[in-house]
Amino acid sequence: MTELEKKGFSHNFIQSIVLYPEKMDEGRILKQIDFRFPVYYEGMKAMKLGCPTKVKSRRYTVCDRKNKEKTMKVILQNLTKKFPGRSKNGPKEIAAVDDFSFEIPDGKLIGLLGPSGCGKSTTLNLLCGLQKPTSGKIFFGEEDVTDLPAEKRGVGVVFQNYALYPHLTVKQNILFPLENLKGAQKLSKAEMMEKANEAARLVQIDDLMERKPSELSGGQQQRVAIARALVKRPRVLLLDEPLSNLDARLRLQTREEIRRIQRETKITTIFVTHDQEEAMSISDEIVVMKQGVIQQTGRPQEVYDAPVNLFVAKFLGTPPINVFQGRIKGQKLYIGEEVIMETKDLPDQEVFVGVRPEGFVLSKDGSFSCELKGVEVMGRDISVVCANRASVNPTIRAIISAENKVDASRALVRFTLKPGKVFVFHKETQERICFLKD
Amino acid sequence: MDKKNWKGWLYLLPAILFLGFFLVYPLVDVFIYSFEEGYNSASQTYFGTGLYNYSYVLHDPYFLQAVENTFILVLITVPVSTGVALLISMGLSSIKPLRDLYQTIYFLPYVTNTLAVGLVFMILFKKTAYTDGLINLMLSWFGGNAIDFIDGPYPAKMFVLCFYTIWVVLPFKILILTSALASVNRDYYNAAKVDGTSGFRIFRKITLPMISPMIFYLVITGFIGAFKAYSDAVALFGTDLNAAGMNTIVGYVYDMLYGNSGGYPSYASAAAIILFAIVLTITCINLLISRKKVHYV
Numbered sequence: 001m002t003e004l005e006k007k008g009f010s011h012n013f014i015q016s017i018v019l020y021p022e023k024m025d026e027g028r029i030l031k032q033i034d035f036r037f038p039v040y041y042e043g044m045k046a047m048k049l050g051c052p053t054k055v056k057s058r059r060y061t062v063c064d065r066k067n068k069e070k071t072m073k074v075i076l077q078n079l080t081k082k083f084p085g086r087s088k089n090g091p092k093e094i095a096a097v098d099d100f101s102f103e104i105p106d107g108k109l110i111g112l113l114g115p116s117g118c119g120k121s122t123t124l125n126l127l128c129g130l131q132k133p134t135s136g137k138i139f140f141g142e143e144d145v146t147d148l149p150a151e152k153r154g155v156g157v158v159f160q161n162y163a164l165y166p167h168l169t170v171k172q173n174i175l176f177p178l179e180n181l182k183g184a185q186k187l188s189k190a191e192m193m194e195k196a197n198e199a200a201r202l203v204q205i206d207d208l209m210e211r212k213p214s215e216l217s218g219g220q221q222q223r224v225a226i227a228r229a230l231v232k233r234p235r236v237l238l239l240d241e242p243l244s245n246l247d248a249r250l251r252l253q254t255r256e257e258i259r260r261i262q263r264e265t266k267i268t269t270i271f272v273t274h275d276q277e278e279a280m281s282i283s284d285e286i287v288v289m290k291q292g293v294i295q296q297t298g299r300p301q302e303v304y305d306a307p308v309n310l311f312v313a314k315f316l317g318t319p320p321i322n323v324f325q326g327r328i329k330g331q332k333l334y335i336g337e338e339v340i341m342e343t344k345d346l347p348d349q350e351v352f353v354g355v356r357p358e359g360f361v362l363s364k365d366g367s368f369s370c371e372l373k374g375v376e377v378m379g380r381d382i383s384v385v386c387a388n389r390a391s392v393n394p395t396i397r398a399i400i401s402a403e404n405k406v407d408a409s410r411a412l413v414r415f416t417l418k419p420g421k422v423f424v425f426h427k428e429t430q431e432r433i434c435f436l437k438d
Numbered sequence: 439m440d441k442k443n444w445k446g447w448l449y450l451l452p453a454i455l456f457l458g459f460f461l462v463y464p465l466v467d468v469f470i471y472s473f474e475e476g477y478n479s480a481s482q483t484y485f486g487t488g489l490y491n492y493s494y495v496l497h498d499p500y501f502l503q504a505v506e507n508t509f510i511l512v513l514i515t516v517p518v519s520t521g522v523a524l525l526i527s528m529g530l531s532s533i534k535p536l537r538d539l540y541q542t543i544y545f546l547p548y549v550t551n552t553l554a555v556g557l558v559f560m561i562l563f564k565k566t567a568y569t570d571g572l573i574n575l576m577l578s579w580f581g582g583n584a585i586d587f588i589d590g591p592y593p594a595k596m597f598v599l600c601f602y603t604i605w606v607v608l609p610f611k612i613l614i615l616t617s618a619l620a621s622v623n624r625d626y627y628n629a630a631k632v633d634g635t636s637g638f639r640i641f642r643k644i645t646l647p648m649i650s651p652m653i654f655y656l657v658i659t660g661f662i663g664a665f666k667a668y669s670d671a672v673a674l675f676g677t678d679l680n681a682a683g684m685n686t687i688v689g690y691v692y693d694m695l696y697g698n699s700g701g702y703p704s705y706a707s708a709a710a711i712i713l714f715a716i717v718l719t720i721t722c723i724n725l726l727i728s729r730k731k732v733h734y735v
Contacts, residue, residue: 128632129632130628130631130632150631150632150634151631151632151633151634151635152634155632156632157628157629157632159625159628159629160625161623161625163623163625163626163628163629165626165643165644165647166648166733167647167648167650167733168643176630176633176635176643177633177634180633180634180635180636180639181634228629232633
């Protein structure tokens with residue numbers, strides 16, 4: 001390690017000075033350096049580069065995000081949170097988060113997805129430090145933050161109800177986290193305003209700074225909450241059900257907005273939702289949870305295309321997957337008495353068969369017959385509602401292209417099934433047994 | 439006017455009649471008496487009209503003493519009791535075990551009779567030929583001299599009266615403030631905590647503004663209540679408050695009507711109107727201040 005590295009300069013920076021000293025003008029150096037750390041300052045003196053006058057007058061400056069390793073990966077290691085059980089006869093402890101191990105890549109948007117009560121919010125609280133884990137560890141980058149209090153973790157949180165201070169204006173709300181800074185981090189009024197304005201511009205609310213939260217629409221409040229969470233440049237941004245308080249149209253718009261902000265800031269972002277559509281649409285990766293246990297992680301499409309168990313298959317997708325009682329006999333998959341398709345190397349057993357709504361293809365001589373109950377026209381495509389005795393739910397929904405004509409007066413419809421859209425699950429463990437690909 | 443309106447008025451009639459007879463009419467009457475010199479309620483006669491009653495009352499040393507006492511009482515007890523109540527309710531809402539027990543204990547004075555409390559205070563503070571009282575006993579441990587709090591020097595008496603008043607009004611304020619504190623959404627505190635806000639700043643910037651409407655309510659009713667203080671003084675110092683030098687404005691009004699020097703409804707009315715004017719002014723000032731400081735959300 002060189003002298004300069006000890007002083008906190010990045011390896012790349014030193015190399016570029018050594019290799020191309022003539023190219024390192026004042027502006028470039030300014031861009032590279034985060035002046036909040038005095039070591040940089042001293043380092044510059046050591047290099048006899050001299051201190052630019054601009055730096056002297058302003059102790060701190062907004063650092064250039066692209067060159068700073070501000071964002072970081074988040075690692076959860078066997079994270080467990082148990083709460084004391086309430087009921088006398090029930091278990092003594094309830095694990096809200098159970099042995100949670102997961103690595104969140106640097107600068108990505110991760111959706112924590114699961115039905116209510118599955119421990120998503122507890123996970124979020126553990127991440128931001130409002131709750132302490134029973135066991136396990138949390139790392140931000142290389143740093144173990146498990147025992148750090150919330151304020152020292154450098155996280156920004158957007159709460160479900162936004163938690164904007166109602167008696168303060170938008171500006172005061174955004175300034176609030178900055179005004180908490182103490183000691184060496186303390187900023188001057190002008191610097192605070194600059195940072196607040198920058199955050200406000202990022203979420204496009206710079207013209208609403210003097211309003212009170214009650215004078216804003218739900219979407220605008222949401223943006224203010226994001227700006228307040230971002231103004232301190234957190235290492236990790238946490239969003240708790242960010243869209244649940246918005247109406248349908250605004251929800252679409254806001255989720256794109258969150259995506260854009262995340263892309264621009266490149267801050268590792270974790271957001272919690274029970275809405276699978278929301279999670280799938282904007283996340284780089286999703287984590288599907290059930291009762292405190294991770295079911296599956298992966299890119300949204302991967303998880304959708306290859307669910308590991310019946311729960312994940314049921315949870316993702318609208319309309320939901322159709323589930324049938326089926327069985328495997330003599331290398332053939334049966335639903336009811338009908339042979340659906342061939343299977344390979346599977347022992348005879350009772351199974352659950354899941355078929356995605358888009359996995360049905362109308363076909364006159366299809367192997368799978370259903371009792372037709374009705375046809376719903378949705379413009380782009382049509383939804384065929386039918387019934388089958390083997391179905392777990394009373395109705396089956398098949399989505400087919402609107403170019404197909406379905407005669408609603410017919411009693412029976414026949415389908416063939418697309419192999420990639422059919423999943424076979426073990427009857428007891430509900431784990432997926434196989435894919436049925438060609 | 440809408441045709442159906444008479445129905446609305448009909449429904450309101452009982453209340454209007456009731457309030458009219460027992461509230462508005464007496465108020466107007468008191469106002470009129472205060473300008474009638476030497477009004478006699480038995481014969482319903484008076485000598486003349488004018489500001490004589492006000493002049494008499496404002497020159498009466500007993501009244502001036504009463505005004506002084508009342509103002510001291512108000513200015514000490516309202517801020518102190520509100521502040522102490524806030525401290526206690528903050529404490530109550532931050533503890534978990536035994537919280538209900540403490541809440542009950544702190545609420546007990548509210549359901550206790552004023553005169554009974556007065557009696558207890560007498561026992562604590564009064565110095566008799568046989569005993570110096572409990573408080574004096576404790577004072578003597580620290581080398582203090584025995585003071586007669588009930589019949590002794592004025593500051594000692596005023597101290598007891600203030601102490602007593604604060605103790606009596608505290609439970610209601612604690613009750614209101616604990617519920618106000620409980621109604622503040624936890625998310626505000628969580629958000630502040632994540633942002634590294636210090637405890638004092640959370641209190642000043644979040645808790646106080648959030649419960650400011652309740653504090654304001656307590657201050658307004660506290661002022662009005664303290665200006666109307668009377669029974670507290672009677673409970674401690676007996677009915678002859680003028681002799682004890684501990685009379686209040688309401689006590690003066692009572693004395694003018696029924697006391698030893700009673701039978702002067704005109705003076706009583708004038709004093710009552712003066713009290714009304716004082717309370718009105720103070721309340722208006724409070725309202726003006728509250729416009730800036732109180733946040734209704």
